[in-house]
Amino acid sequence: MAAVFDLDLETEEGSEGEPESSPSDVCPLAESRAAGLDRPVGRCEEVELTETSVNLGPERIGPHCFELLRVLGKGGYGKVFQVRKVQGTNSGKIYAMKVLRKAKIVRNAKDTAHTRAERNILESVKHPFIVELAYAFQTGGKLYLILECLSGGELFTHLEREGIFLEDTACFYLAEITLALGHLHSQGIIYRDLKPENIMLNSQGHIKLTDFGLCKESIHEDAVTHTFCGTIEYMAPEILVRSGHNRAVDWWSLGALMYDMLTGSPPFTAENRKKTMDKIIKGKLALPPYLTPDARDLVKKRHPFFRHINWNDLLARRVDPPIRPSLQSEEDVSQFDTHFTRQTPVDSPDDTALSESANQAFLGFTYVAPSVLDSIKEGFSFQPKLRSPRRLNSSPRTPVRYRRARESAQLRREAGSGLDLLAHPRAASWCSSVFSHPPPGTPGGRGCLAGHLTSQPLCLGGAGWAVSAL
Secondary structure, eight states: OOOSSOOOSOHHHHTTSOOSOOGGGSOOGGGOOOTTTTOOOTTOOOOOOOGGGTTOSSOOOSGGGEEEEEEEEEOSSEEEEEEEEOSSTTTTOEEEEEEEEHHHHTTSHHHHHHHHHHHHHHHHOOOTTBOOEEEEEEOSSEEEEEEEOOTTOBHHHHHHHHSSOOHHHHHHHHHHHHHHHHHHHHTTOBOOOOSGGGEEEOTTSOEEEOOOTTOBOOOOTTOOBOOOOSOGGGOOHHHHTTSOBOTHHHHHHHHHHHHHHHHSSOSOOOSSHHHHHHHHHHOEEOOOTTSOHHHHHHHHSSOOTTTTOBHHHHHTTOSOOSOOOOOSSTTOOTTSOHHHHTSOOOOOOOOOOOOHHHHGGGTTOOEEOHHHHTTOOOOOOOOOOSOOGGGOTTSOOOOOOHHHHHHHHHHHOOSSOOOOOEEOOOTTOOOOOOOOOOOTTSGGGBSSOOTTSOSSOOOSSTTSSSOOOO
């Protein structure tokens, strides 16, 4: 867990853009519902929960309800633990507990707003490929988020082990991520921090998006926002040049992630941040010769890359994942960084007293999922660790070993795959291709994004080369 929001940016850089939030943006819970949240999507559960319905019955949720098992991550704002619920509903169940220090969050109004936004999004957005929030509560000095335990670890970890993914593997995970992003966009939410560290696998190998600290709510139609945030290697040009951005930046990031999966590194890296940013804005994209024509086509224009995907089956999780984490028990943490899991889990004393006015920012933070109130459901999330030195913005990631690339190429190459470099347009140039959206169950349901995404055209590549269309 590099930090709660994992900005991967210097503070002074972020301050140059227009402010995204002011203290007045930290709204009471009842005011946090973004317009358009009442549109159901597929099998997704829409939650309507008021503060009067929280903590019903004799059970009162607090830190005492959970036994600390392992440390999963830590950062400047707090820690993430693997925990076991030891009393009340779902006693014995394994969760992830994200603990945030109020004193560090309230120093910055934007951080306070991001914290509230993350908690509200976790409450409001329910989707098969988005992490589930079970409880939220607070003490005098800390905030606690209890999330489902995703024991499959980060996609980052699996990508590091493999070096690169075969295209069938990349296709599966890109498709699940696409459904998650499309659902967020249909709710007026921009994710803005898509990267391998923020994508977790559950025990079956399906993905879950985690870490919503950089999300922006209430971005519909042509609305834009200007905050300079994200992880540079996956940031779209329009964020870097501060020209205003919308949800298209998530599709740019998905294109960068696809390139990362298939080649072993993001598309644009350099020895320092400034040069990396210059490459993203002005550079040309080099496509490795071992990519198949379909993968190349995906990065450039309309394509058949997802032609074998049945989107309805994928959303219902009826498709077997290509990666199945090897786990011995529900408490198995073998998929997490041993730097953290070997540490003794200790929730430090809650000895920081905030003023009454400072605590006003966290009114309404408490939450119990309706599924828990009904004594049903499953349950984790994980705040990622510090970025691997291989992926620090200050140094380019090590390319995948050429031997592995050649072996992969031999398995997947098709004739006539040679293409020239793709010129990367500047931030003002937006991709023109769009997804097809046949309704679920129609003949177009295979190979196209079904109607359960969004009524608006989607572009994989907010401002240039990245994946543009299905």
